[in-house]
Every structure is written in C-alpha cells, then in structure tokens.
Amino acid sequence: MTLHEEEVIGKAYDSRLMRRLLAYLHPYRWMVVLAVLILLLGSFAELLLPYLTKVAIDRYIANKELAGLARLALLYFTVLLVQMSFIFFQTYLTQKIGQKVMYDMRNQIFAHLQRLPLSFFDKNPVGRLVTRATNDVETLNSMLSSGVVTIFGDIFVLVGIIAMMLIFNWQLALLSFTVLPLIFAASFWFRVHVRESFRKVRLRIARINSYLQENIMGMSTVQIFNREKKNFRRFDELNNDYLQAYLETIYYYSVFHPLVELISALALAIILWYGGIRVISGALTIGVVVAFVQYAERFFQPIRDLSEKYNLMQAAMASSERIFKLLDEPEQRLLPENPAEMPPPCGEIEFRDVSFGYNENDHVLRNVSFKINCGEKVAIVGATGAGKTTLINLISRLYEPTSGRILLNRIDTALYPLDNLRRRVRMVLQDVFIFSGTVEYNIRLGDQSIPMERVIQAAKDVRAHEFIEKLPQGYQTELSERGSNLSVGQKQLLSFARALVFDPEVLIMDEATSSVDTETEILLREATTRLMAGRTSVIIAHRLSTIQNVDWILVLHKGEMREMGTHNELLAKKGIYYRLYELQYQN
Ligand SMILES: Nc1ncnc2c1ncn2[C@@H]1O[C@H](COP(=O)(O)OP(=O)(O)O)[C@@H](O)[C@H]1O
Ligand SMILES: [Mg+2]
The missing domain is CATH 3.40.50.300 (P-loop containing nucleotide triphosphate hydrolases)
Structure with missing residues (x-):
C-alpha cells in the first residue's frame, strides 16, 4: 500500500455513492424538503422580476400611468424583499443541514476507528485517517451545503429563463441562444482543466499534511540529527508543488470568469442590436428588450455556477468514496456469535x-x-x-x-x-x-x-x-x-x-x-x-x-x-x- 494514495478522476455523479450519501440526509429530510421548496420559490421570484420590469415599461411608463407605476414599484420591491428572505432561510437551512451531517459523519468515523483492529492501524498512516475525518468530511459538506441543493435552483432558473424568453419572443430568444455553443465549449474547457488541477491540489496538500505530521512527531530526532535543513528543503519542494497546482487552478478560473462575461456581453449585444431593430420597426416593445437583457444577465450565472459545482461534486464523490472505504473496513467483533458462559475469575x-x-x-x-x-x-x-x-x-x-x-x-x-x-x-x-x-x-x-x-x-x-x-x-x-x-x-x-x-x-x-x-x-x-x-x-x-x-x-x-x-x-x-x-x- 502506498503512503499517498493517488486519487483517480472519478465521476461527478455516482448513483451508488449518492444513495449512500442521501441516507445521511434522512434524519433531516423535512429540513431538506423545506430548503428545496424555499429555493424554488426564491428562484420563481427571481424569474418574476424581469417580467415586472417589462410591465412597468410597456404598460405604465409608455402610457404615463403614474399611479400604476408606483404600485408596480412597490410590488417589485416586495418581491425583492421576499426573495431576499428566501435566500436567508435557504442559506441558513442548507448550511445547518450540512453541518449536522458532518457532525454525524465525524462521530461515525471516530466510533468506527475505535472498533477497528490494530492491524488496520499498522497499515494506515495517522495523517491519512485524520484527513478522512476532517478534510474529506469538509469536502462533502461543501457539496451538501452549496452544491446539491442549489443545483436544483440553478436548473430551475435556467429552464425558467429559457421558457420566459421563448414566451416573450421566440425569434429573439433563439437568436440569443446562438451563443450557447460558445458557453458550453468554454465550460467544457474549464471543467476538464480545473478538475485535473484540483486533483493535484488535493493530492499535494495530503502530502504536505503527512510530511508535517511525521516531522512534528519526530521533531526531537530531526533536531538531534541536524536534519532541519534537509527536511526543510523537502518541505519547500512539497510546498512549492502545492503552490504550483493552486496557481494552475487560479489561472483557469481567471480565464473562465472573464470568458463567461465576454460571451454574456455578446448575447446582450445581440439582444440590443436585433431587439433594437425590431423595436424601431414596431414589432417589439422596449419592455420586452429590457426584460430580455435582464434574463440574459441572469442566464449565465447558473451556467457558470454549474461548471464550478461540477468540480465540487467530483471532489465530493472522491471524498465520499474514501470515507465509505474506511467505514467499510471490517470492525472487530465485540461480541462473539455464541458467547460462552462466563467463568468465575481464576486466570488460567x-x-x-x-x-x-x-x-x-x-x-x-x-x-x-x-x-x-x-x-x-x-x-x-x-x-x-x-x-x-x-x-x-x-x-x-x-x-x-x-x-x-x-x-x-x-x-x-x-x-x-x-x-x-x-x-x-x-x-x-x-x-x-x-x-x-x-x-x-x-x-x-x-x-x-x-x-x-x-x-x-x-x-x-x-x-x-x-x-x-x-x-x-x-x-x-x-x-x-x-x-x-x-x-x-x-x-x-x-x-x-x-x-x-x-x-x-x-x-x-x-x-x-x-x-x-x-x-x-x-x-x-x-x-x-x-x-x-x-x-x-x-x-x-x-x-x-x-x-x-x-x-x-x-x-x-x-x-x-x-x-x-x-x-x-x-x-x-x-x-x-x-x-x-x-x-x-x-x-
Ligand atoms: N505491528 C507490526 N506489524 C508488522 N510486523 C511487526 C509488528 N510488530 C512487530 N512486528 C515484527 O514481529 C516480530 C516480533 O516483534 P515483537 O513481538 O515486537 O518482538 P519483541 O517484543 O520480542 O522484541 C519482529 O520481527 C517485528 O518486526
Ligand atoms: Mg517487545
């Protein structure tokens, strides 16, 4: 068995692992249901806002109806307020669920470790086991609290925006969608690269952890044998490897984010240009164009998030795979199948x-x-x-x-x-x-x-x-x-x-x-x-x-x-x- 297990690039979604993970949500299922419900309502409110803008422009501003405009502004503000409170409850709930699941999982891992036979500990370095109960659990948490639940919301918003755009004006909608292949290509490029560099990041931080652990445990030996410089050089190497891997991920993020901005600007330009032509020819109202601009702006956010969450999911799958592997290690049998009748103390x-x-x-x-x-x-x-x-x-x-x-x-x-x-x-x-x-x-x-x-x-x-x-x-x-x-x-x-x-x-x-x-x-x-x-x-x-x-x-x-x-x-x-x-x- 190698000291540093290489992490294989796994799937972002593995139904077998997912089922097992979902079992951890079971005690909090009503909280999860509530969180998803609130999330969907919040997303709905989000979809409503551009529509209200359109109504304000086309119905009230165009017709100079001041009273109606004031009422609509009030409504807009109320919807926004409701949406914010939804975001609050949803954030609080999902974080709470994530923390509770982590708490349960850490307890389970610790109890399990206590019941493993000593031969297991001969073969598994301490640092690795500590990583299971801390880092890996944390990775799962970030999936639970920011990933799984909000993915529902992201998808809902995406589908909702597409539907609204198509309903308002399908020609303009289809024209805006021409940028989609670009965004898919960019996301694909980003996902593939960042996945690989994140894998490196995780691997290298694990190496740093176990090297640190070993050196701290053996500090007296390090000092007695004047190993400080040598060991420092080795640490410097490991640390630099880690830095490089991290810089790589930063590079991909720094390219990806502006790229998405660029593509979304392209979509806006198309909408303004084509929508503008149609407004001038009288086939479209200004309100629709403004709503489109707002929808388009909201459209790219979930796409960007989804790409990032994909990596989160993948890391979480890898972590859960490792946690479950640990949890599947056979425990010592505390009670024999047929316990004998206990003899009086003697000591033979x-x-x-x-x-x-x-x-x-x-x-x-x-x-x-x-x-x-x-x-x-x-x-x-x-x-x-x-x-x-x-x-x-x-x-x-x-x-x-x-x-x-x-x-x-x-x-x-x-x-x-x-x-x-x-x-x-x-x-x-x-x-x-x-x-x-x-x-x-x-x-x-x-x-x-x-x-x-x-x-x-x-x-x-x-x-x-x-x-x-x-x-x-x-x-x-x-x-x-x-x-x-x-x-x-x-x-x-x-x-x-x-x-x-x-x-x-x-x-x-x-x-x-x-x-x-x-x-x-x-x-x-x-x-x-x-x-x-x-x-x-x-x-x-x-x-x-x-x-x-x-x-x-x-x-x-x-x-x-x-x-x-x-x-x-x-x-x-x-x-x-x-x-x-x-x-x-x-x-
Ligand atoms: N946890 C272990 N895993 C693998 N080999 C071990 C382990 N503990 C001891 N050994 C090996 O078993 C042999 C006997 O060790 P041990 O019982 O500790 O001897 P003693 O106590 O008589 O010095 C040695 O060869 C040692 O290397
Ligand atoms: Mg001995």
Whole structure:
C-alpha cells in the first residue's frame, strides 16, 4: 500500500455513492424538503422580476400611468424583499443541514476507528485517517451545503429563463441562444482543466499534511540529527508543488470568469442590436428588450455556477468514496456469535499450537503451546524481535491468532465479549500512553464507577502516591500531552496504578527497557511485586529482579518457544536462556 494514495478522476455523479450519501440526509429530510421548496420559490421570484420590469415599461411608463407605476414599484420591491428572505432561510437551512451531517459523519468515523483492529492501524498512516475525518468530511459538506441543493435552483432558473424568453419572443430568444455553443465549449474547457488541477491540489496538500505530521512527531530526532535543513528543503519542494497546482487552478478560473462575461456581453449585444431593430420597426416593445437583457444577465450565472459545482461534486464523490472505504473496513467483533458462559475469575491461560503473522506467510510466532495455572507468575524472555510483545498482544486479542487457540479459564478467548476479556486481562504497555487530563483521569481512565478511594489506594499500592502528592495539584494536576511533565519512572508507576485500579484477574506487562536510576528501579521492583500479588501475571522481563520473582520462565527464540522452566533449571541447561542471561542480566 502506498503512503499517498493517488486519487483517480472519478465521476461527478455516482448513483451508488449518492444513495449512500442521501441516507445521511434522512434524519433531516423535512429540513431538506423545506430548503428545496424555499429555493424554488426564491428562484420563481427571481424569474418574476424581469417580467415586472417589462410591465412597468410597456404598460405604465409608455402610457404615463403614474399611479400604476408606483404600485408596480412597490410590488417589485416586495418581491425583492421576499426573495431576499428566501435566500436567508435557504442559506441558513442548507448550511445547518450540512453541518449536522458532518457532525454525524465525524462521530461515525471516530466510533468506527475505535472498533477497528490494530492491524488496520499498522497499515494506515495517522495523517491519512485524520484527513478522512476532517478534510474529506469538509469536502462533502461543501457539496451538501452549496452544491446539491442549489443545483436544483440553478436548473430551475435556467429552464425558467429559457421558457420566459421563448414566451416573450421566440425569434429573439433563439437568436440569443446562438451563443450557447460558445458557453458550453468554454465550460467544457474549464471543467476538464480545473478538475485535473484540483486533483493535484488535493493530492499535494495530503502530502504536505503527512510530511508535517511525521516531522512534528519526530521533531526531537530531526533536531538531534541536524536534519532541519534537509527536511526543510523537502518541505519547500512539497510546498512549492502545492503552490504550483493552486496557481494552475487560479489561472483557469481567471480565464473562465472573464470568458463567461465576454460571451454574456455578446448575447446582450445581440439582444440590443436585433431587439433594437425590431423595436424601431414596431414589432417589439422596449419592455420586452429590457426584460430580455435582464434574463440574459441572469442566464449565465447558473451556467457558470454549474461548471464550478461540477468540480465540487467530483471532489465530493472522491471524498465520499474514501470515507465509505474506511467505514467499510471490517470492525472487530465485540461480541462473539455464541458467547460462552462466563467463568468465575481464576486466570488460567493456555496457548494451544498458536501461530501468528502480521502479514500472511510471514509468521512471527510458530506453534506456541504452554499453560499458565491460576495465580502463577511467568516471565517471557528472548532477544529483541523474538516475538514477546506479539505473544502478549494475542492474549487480549489485540490481534487474532492465525491458527491455534488461546484459552482463558479453559474457554477460548474468542468466545469472550471483547470488553469482558479486556477487563479480566489488563496490560501494562512498554510505552506508557498518557492522555491529556488530570492524574486522576489517567488512572481511572474516565471510569466513574471507581470510587476515589480506590484510585488513591491503587496509587499507594504501587508507590505512585508519594510523587503524585508532591505534584502542584496532587491528583488534580493536569498532565500535558503524552505526559511530558512526568519522568519515565513516574509514567511507569502511573500505568501500574492504572492497571491495579481495575483489579484484573490476569496482569500482563511489557517491562520498560529504558534504564532508570537505582532508586526508581527499587521503587518499580516493589511496585511490580505488588501488582503481581494474588493474580496470574505474564511479564516480559528486562530486569533481573523481575525474573527472580516469577515461578517459571518461557524462552522465545525467533517466534518459537524453545525452553521453559525455573530460573535455576534453565541456567543448568546452559541453553538459550543461559546465554541470554549471561549477556543481558549478569552485569
Ligand atoms: N505491528 C507490526 N506489524 C508488522 N510486523 C511487526 C509488528 N510488530 C512487530 N512486528 C515484527 O514481529 C516480530 C516480533 O516483534 P515483537 O513481538 O515486537 O518482538 P519483541 O517484543 O520480542 O522484541 C519482529 O520481527 C517485528 O518486526
Ligand atoms: Mg517487545
């Protein structure tokens, strides 16, 4: 999969996508109906105005009827006023509908993202997913609020003007229509070119977004390795590409708009010239010519708008295609089809011939089988890349095993509802993720059913309470994003409290590899012991102290389980564990 997906030029109208989009309007269908109705009435008023002008000139001015003229002027003003209020309501309604649909869609995308399996996020860069929930939704909105609804109005006005012109004087009407091939040619030229350059604009802004994202995330690395100039040059390139693409679209707009003006001036000239001749010969009234001039002026506006909206529609179709593709990604099944009867907590874990690969044919774990009894404490050791993290991720089903079964309390973990499984099996991850919020929030993670005493007790149990107390506002101290105002050790302790507060039956821990000072080391050791007390624990051990505290050790080597036994048994064996131990833990 490429990092930047190329956007194919799609159709401006795709009935399959449209049907799905329309479903989003369903909750607001009465608002839509109202908006369209108001729009049509407004368009009708628009058609009426030139007609009133004609009546004013031909009936009242020509016959010097002052009273009638005054009445008509009043009527003209009233119609105009009504039309303006229609425009107000219609604008307000369509914008409101658009915003509501966007709101629904963003919620849906976020909820969906939360239910996608982790393997999805391995393959999709963050920047792209953010674009889905923001830019793409916004593009759809511009279609909804300025496109779809007003297109009805545009078409209605066009047809109405053509009809009125034909009724007033069909010869003059047909003559005015001779400019139509010109306007169609101009629109076609514009549409084709601007579509292509808009595609470039969207592609290039997406590139800028993901480059920005990457650089901001990796700013410390950029600065440590003096990459500023190099990365700036790359950004400058991307930025310039974007600028060029945008300038291109500006060029097409700057040609198209005056071109339409020119053509409409041509139409006016024809009307004045031919209409003038007919007026002089007495075959036509001045009022009709004036009305024609007004109609012709209004005629080109919707044509110009339609060309622009065509692009809007096309962009929106592309965006909705991408959004729907994301929404169609299969979610994790939260509830198994036949959930098992939930066993009482115990904490027995069994792997039966489990194999797993992040990609097909590329197995990271091969035929792993072992059993951990209730309450046992087990350490997993192995070289970097041996598959330790992968193995523990499988237990809470962050990934699904490719083959084999994993049982908790003699029941396949696939038969547990996911939330139940994850309440029983808590993980303490290697990299602690701190959410922006208070310390308290980060321990209970928003679970209001946990009383404050439990939060404090958990913090006390893992020895986090002392440092929390020393923070400016204690448990109510706001932690900055990703916890940059905490030390590594403090973050670890916080994540211990987070696991303990939920009192899980199985504790899984990926010990942090980063070295901490001796004092923190002792603190963490104590905390780990407390965390493991009274429950089944599986720990990827990087510290000697942890290994000594466990009942037995499982040795992973290149995705296979090669040795298992107690520390002394494995040492005596002088195998992989012995060598690892010598290397890693001896000093
Ligand atoms: N999300 C992932 N997508 C693809 N491959 C992965 C992913 N995570 C780990 N791997 C690969 O799986 C293997 C085992 O990784 P891991 O379980 O993290 O090892 P350990 O924790 O023992 O260092 C490595 O070869 C690693 O490159
Ligand atoms: Mg690991």
